[in-house]
Amino acid sequence: FMEAVNNGADWNLYFRTELDKAEAQNRDPEPCKTLDAQDLWGKVAYTAWACADPGVQFDTTINEWH
Known part of the structure; x- marks a missing residue:
């Protein structure tokens, strides 16, 4: 997803x-x-900012760390 963001691409939902x-x-x-x-x-x-979350959590990255 972040590659699509960085490249200005579309993201498909299924x-x-x-x-x-x-x-x-x-x-x-x-x-x-x-x-x-x-x-x-x-x-x-x-949305993260509006509800005062400290940031966005990337579960896949966190799971790779543990």
Whole structure:
């Protein structure tokens, strides 16, 4: 996601079951919605700020550390 933000790319959203279905059917997954990654990141950052969170937590990074 952060690469898409840095590159000004779009970010695809998928229904929870779509990736598994597409793999089982040997096809590319179909996104349910495509968003501008920078716009989405701006909304994430604003929301964290608006509710006084100290920052954004990246679960995958934290899990890799432990």
